[in-house]
Amino acid sequence: MEEQGVENVSLPLSQESFPDLWANVVMPISTIQTAALNEPTGSWVASLTMALMDMPDLNCLFELQPSISTLDTGSPPTSTVPVTTDHPGEYDFKLRFQKSGTAKSVTSTYSELLNKLYCQLAKTSPVEVLVSKEPPKGAILRATAVYKKSEHVAEAVRRCPHHQNEDSVEHRSHLIRVEGSSQRAQYFEDLHTKRQSVTVPYEPPQLGSEFTTILLSFMCNSSCMGGMNRRPILTILTLETPEGLVLGRRCFEVRVCACPGRDRKTEEQANKKESGPKQTKKRKVTPNTSSLTTPAKKMKSSSSGEDEDKEVFHFEVYGRERYGRYEMFKKINEGLDLVESDAEKYRQKGKKKDGQTPEGPKKGKKLLVKEEKSDSD
Template sequence: MDEEENESMELPFSQDTFCDLWNNVITPSISFIPTSPTVPQCMLDNLFELGGEMDIKDGFNPSASTVPVTTDYPGDFGFQLRFKQSGTAKSVTSTFSEILNKLFCQIAKTSPIEILVTKKPPQGAFLRATAVYKKTEHVAEVVRRCPHHQNEDSMDHRSHLIRVEGSQLAQYCEDPNTNRQSVTVPYESPQLGSEMTTILLSFMCNSSCMGGMNRRPILTILTLESLEYGSCSPSLSLIGPSRGQVLGRRCFEVRICACPGRDRKTEEENKDKLQNGAKQTKKRKSTPAPEASTVKKSKSASSAEEDDKDVFTLQIRGRERYEMLKRINDGLELLDRESRNKSKASTKLDVAVPSSGKRLLQRGEKSDSD
């Protein structure tokens, strides 16, 4: 009887079980649901049901890859970069080399980069700039500023090498899996009368800084990405880092130095010398070497064809020098005449005498009959 009375009795609203209370409460957003191991089973069941109903797009990439892709990819939107022509003067703070696909800039100086697309990206698209090491033996390491420049900076993101200037919407992210750092900024459509959008990047450490890049070449990967769920904001850290679907990608090398114009000119000249040297080497290898017999024949033929009767005029300054060279020339002429006389005499002696019959008479000689 007591049990039936207890079952028929209804507890006040404040004394219901936790599962009953949970079922009567409006389910909050997934970003604010705690993940404590002491959560009751009924709460976890509802959480899993919510997770199954979430619509996740196919292109979502939850985290950055361990080895970033550094090949250019214009994508469906024709994503391109363009740099202003600054030349190689010593006074420039930023200059880009088309030959090297390399940006030369000074530390903490603004480098404008123009963004061009063939059609408008989707709503909420953003740009991401990431620095990686160029060589394969260093590509797994994270590019950070040196300790010296970090200690001098008071910003929250002082360890980031790349900084976006002129925008309050820039967000500095660090991937929890790879620890790679990047900075994002929303994509802005070109203003009226313009075909491109300009972003301002600054590089906050020299390429030669010890404890940082330490003269190791780096690449900057600039990607155009679509907005997916997730953000760098700590309030949504349960979902994951902000990694959207890549719509386009461009890469270029960066050197942060004291004199960008001079270094650009030097590297372009060195590359030109290497290319010219390689071309000359290929030409020499392709041309077959002449045979030794051919060289000897050509030399003998050329010496035989030389004509001694050619007369050359030599201008001599000074009487004394003229007399000396004249005596040398006269002596050489005398030697030539003597050699010619000797050759004539030898030809006379070499005349063949018949073994029988009449003997040939020489000039001025009388015959026996006379």
């Protein structure tokens, strides 16, 4: 009764009932068993394979549904020395950072002068992504951290052991994380270079906006021992196709510190001093050097009791060659002052012999004059 009930049920999609299917399967199986008894072991395996291929109903029964294809985001570049130069590409790929100044309270700030991002540990740093036209469907954004100096560039950037042990996520060894879309973010590690990266699908700008914003977080300080250990790093942000083809590249330096505003201000001031013209320190010019830039003035002796001319003129000297000439002029000036000083001393001595001081005859005293004898004497 049960078999008759099953036969009477109409199955959707033109599927056959189990008795009909079994009747179609029994004959090939019996054929396979006969072939296995009559043929050697090596040949009946081939007969089994051919028999299974000739059973269309069995193939339909065990046919698997096609699996959902995941985007092959590829792996980080296998090159030991990654490319760190900017390449806007066909889509004019650009990055832009929010202006936040150098106040002590900011958690993230960007220096256009140094092309450097200053941020605090595990704090969100918004990065605006701009393109001239929409990238291919399924495009991704990849963020990779590399060391800036050539002696460290071959080494992979990782978090320090202390911060790794405090974290419980699966990708706790990664320095860069993408916030906001953590469910769509994927973390990769190259098998050859051990370099790590994180990817997130590219999203077109929303209505009324010209850019897409991604949120990056850096999970270790630049000064952490066992991690970056005060070694400067670069972040490479690339726009890629689902197959891993790079469409655009942008690089910027990153410093993870406790006070981003203060460090940015300090490094910008130091960079301006280094890039500006080298100036020699102004030496304290004595009154003796005034004759270098002014008409010759008769210097008054300090013993005259009158105030000296306190007006001083400075002039700047650039370059070592000119500095040597400056020393020569300085010696000439000192020699002229010495000659003038000696002349003044001789002049004073001459006045003393005549019985006069530099200030003239002193009051209350008469000059001693040899008495003249009369004719009678």
